[in-house]
Amino acid sequence: MALLQRLFAYASSAFGLPAPAVTVPDGSEEHLAATALLVHVARADGVLDPAESERLVRLVRRRYAASDAEAQGLIERAAAFEAQTRDMTSLVELIGSDGGSPEERGRLLAMAWSVAGADGDLHEFEEALVWRLGKLLGFDEPAIAAARDRGFREPAGA
Secondary structure (H helix, E strand, C coil), rough: HHHHHHHHHHHHHCCCCCCCCCCCCCCHHHHHHHHHHHHHHHHHCCCCCHHHHHHHHHHHHHHHHCCHHHHHHHHHHHHHHHHHHHHHHHHHHHHHHCCHHHHHHHHHHHHHHHHHHHCCCHHHHHHHHHHHHHCCCCHHHHHHHHHHHHHHHHCCCC
16 A cells, blocks of 8 residues: 555544545655645645635646646645645655655745745745745755745746
């Protein structure tokens, strides 16, 4: 059983929920976890603003999906997974702080900054959350700040 499936099963049993209907194609656990992290960031201030939602779709489409429909499907699966786990650390573990290249992890962090700032109002809770994500991904403060700059400078492509 894949790690993601075990995590789903654990979350279901821990919270007394029915088994999730989320299926994960082979090799896409990292994309699902990364997208779930972006959904987590988008929901951090308690409001999923249309600008954040639009930015999320564009970023996921560019990095992890072949079409808008595929991106939307991945986001829906990731949102269901994020709602069940609500634990950023577990999602980062699926990606692995040393499992991806520093460049790939840096792109994910820049994407998180981009989503957090998409509505034009970076709430302090969002900022703290993305900063923590940077630490969990294994970055030091200068690297997190550089990813922030990239995320705000290149919002559509991170």
